[in-house]
Amino acid sequence: MELSTDCLTKQYDKKIVVDRISMTLNKGVYGLLGANGAGKTTLIRMMCGILKPTSGEVTFNGVDVTHEDYRDALGYMPQFFGYYPEFNAMEFLCYMGCLKGLTKKRARERSKELLELVSLTDVAGSKIKTFSGGMKQRLGIAQALLNNPKILILDEPTAGLDPKERVRFRSLISQLGEDKIVLLSTHIVSDIESIAANILIMKGGRLLHKGTLEEITALIEGKVFECNLDRTAAEALISKYPVINLRYQQDRTLLRLVCEEKPCVGAVNAAATLEDVYLYYFSEVNPNAKLF
Amino acid sequence: MQIKSAYKSPMPVRRDEFLHSFNYPKASYGDFVINQIGYIRIRVWLLSVASIAAAFIGGRVCHYTDAFNTLWVISSIMPFIALVTVIELMRSTSCHMAELEMSCRYSLTDVILARLGILAGLNLMVFITMLLLLRGRIEYSLWRTGIYMLFPFILTCSLSLAVINFIKAREGFYICSGISCFVSMINSIVVYSVPIVLADRYMVVWCILFLSLMIFLVLQIFKLIKKTEELQWSLVLTA
Incomplete structure (x- = not known):
């Protein structure tokens, strides 16, 4: 068949x-x-x-x-x-x-x-x-x-x-x-x-x-990172890389993003999922992105 | 029997898979066409019966002098028969069934051809019945009466199909309805108020116009069938 x-x-x-x-x-x-x-x-x-x-x-x-x-x-x-x-x-x-x-x-x-x-x-x-x-x-x-x-x-x-x-x-x-x-x-x-x-x-x-x-x-293995940042640092990253997930925790922002190299100090490598692959290929980076 | 009563039969394993492995007999093209008759809407049959009834009353029940009136009444009904025929043909597109039907073994082209055949056969039977009912009641010969009766039908069919081939189906229907009303009205006015157009000397003109319309109609039918071979592509899909 x-x-x-x-x-x-x-x-x-x-x-x-x-x-x-x-x-x-x-x-x-x-x-x-x-x-x-x-x-x-x-x-x-x-x-x-x-x-x-x-x-x-x-x-x-x-x-x-x-x-x-x-x-x-x-x-x-x-x-x-x-x-x-x-x-x-x-x-x-x-x-x-x-x-x-x-x-x-x-x-x-x-x-x-x-x-x-x-x-x-x-x-x-x-x-x-x-x-x-x-x-x-x-x-x-x-x-x-x-x-x-x-x-x-x-x-x-x-x-x-x-x-x-x-x-x-x-x-x-x-x-x-x-x-x-x-x-x-x-x-x-x-x-x-x-x-x-x-x-x-x-x-x-x-x-x-x-x-x-x-x-x-495996295409993006090692390119998915999670980091816990303050507002200013988070804003700098979301205008630079495709963001997969964003969550606020009190005064901190938990970011999950895809990039070729470690985006910041303290960023932890995460296992890639299909959603990460999808967003890696189809999301666009907005250089003027701001947090609400 | 003893074994049957002594042992409990086991539950079937992969029963559905086994049943699906059968090649069930397929319906032939003839069966498909016959099935399609059942899906022609009731209003098409009703209008056909009403037209025959009108011809019967006019041709057999009414006084001889009323037969001419019957001719123009029937020829004025013909555009509406043409309208329901065209609407029936375009049902798949107007109800958004075209895409599904195109993917089936008997595709949209087969569906349209089957409907076309059924409706053409039905309309032909209605037309011949009406013609026979009026036979001997009108001063014109049978074929001449036929041309006068069919002309508004062919005119409406040709124009409506031309519109549908050019414009998207749903909007086209309103125009087709307008065309049939217009043709019917003009037919009534011309035949009743200016009967001179039915004089012998204009017969050649009627014949030429009739043949031209027939050619135009055939061309429109070919165009319609060609259109059903592929879904009308829209750039909106990839916008």
């Missing part, structure tokens, strides 16, 4: 949104990290055959993304999706099932199974317009699983879910990753940290890094 992109590029007028991305994904959960405008959604859309690349190709086991067999193996949940207003949850899933090539009977059976999986059985007959954001999100996950896909692509799937639902969703994704290729795009670093075996970092349309959590965090 192999999902590959080869020099995948999307250019719109003069703007290159995705820039020559080549990668190979196998069974397992992959987390796609990147700031807004990094090109994550465009990359995902090209991998789902929704956008045509300017150049490059996407294949699954040698089958091109434009082929019906590719879409047959695909489950996709977009960041934002609509629904026909007259549909209830069951009708929506049955409709999507028909589009995914399931027979009417099988679509109904599968819809029932999935409504149970995402805890929406009680509201199967209710109109979707009455659903909360989290319920709609769970319905979106259910529709992506209708055809028992080999490739599962989820764009910001945990947005709108409460912590309990998010934990449930994480374990579901982990289970699915055992026999599928799961690509998960999110801003929520903790989601990726807890379920993605492989992490992809995108910036400015390019793939910056690809690796396991350990490999990714």
Whole structure:
């Protein structure tokens, strides 16, 4: 099972949104990290055959993304999706099932199974317009699983879910990753940290890094520091380095920051986390930053 | 039986995984199209039935002299049939379902083609039924009556599709509604107040306009189908 992109590029007028991305994904959960405008959604859309690349190709086991067999193996949940207003949850899933090539009977059976999986059985007959954001999100996950896909692509799937639902969703994704290729795009670093075996970092349309959590965090190992400073010293540092965390303790300020060398006397080296990596790559230093 | 009663059967292990390993039979393209009939909204069927009823009352129940009135009433209803057809075609975009549908085995292009086929078939049946109901009640030949009836329909369809192909769907619908009202009104005024336009000598003009509109409509349909092959990209995404 192999999902590959080869020099995948999307250019719109003069703007290159995705820039020559080549990668190979196998069974397992992959987390796609990147700031807004990094090109994550465009990359995902090209991998789902929704956008045509300017150049490059996407294949699954040698089958091109434009082929019906590719879409047959695909489950996709977009960041934002609509629904026909007259549909209830069951009708929506049955409709999507028909589009995914399931027979009417099988679509109904599968819809029932999935409504149970995402805890929406009680509201199967209710109109979707009455659903909360989290319920709609769970319905979106259910529709992506209708055809028992080999490739599962989820764009910001945990947005709108409460912590309990998010934990449930994480374990579901982990289970699915055992026999599928799961690509998960999110801003929520903790989601990726807890379920993605492989992490992809995108910036400015390019793939910056690809690796396991350990490999990714090793990139900034020895560059994360924690220091306890007075106000003046803290202000000097926040205008110089990307700050990961800032906490006030009486008249002192506890800073966690990323920098190439020890920022001040008394700074202690800390173990790097994925959030540190994210902020290292995506936060900007404000030279005029002041403490409140 | 004794063994069954003596031993308790073990709980199934990896049952779901086993069930998912089956390749369930897939629906054919024909099944998909038939399924799509059920998703055409009720108002489309109702308007079609109402149009046939109008033709029936005008053509079979009313006095012979009222048949001409029936012709202009029906031809004035036709733009609204065209409007519900276009709205039905663009439902995926207006309800933000396009992206989801594009990722499915039967993609948005298949959905649009299926809907187009179903609606075209339905409209053709409605049109032929109405034409047959009016047969012999109007002084014009069957094909000429057909052109007069179809002209407002084709005009509304072509203009509406041109608008939708040019403007984003939701805003386009308001313009399409305006177009159908305008075509219907103009049709009523022209046919009823200036019946001279239906004179024999203008028939060539009607035919030329009708054929031109048909070509324009086909071009717009091709454009619409082409548009469904890819999500309309927005720079806002990467702003």
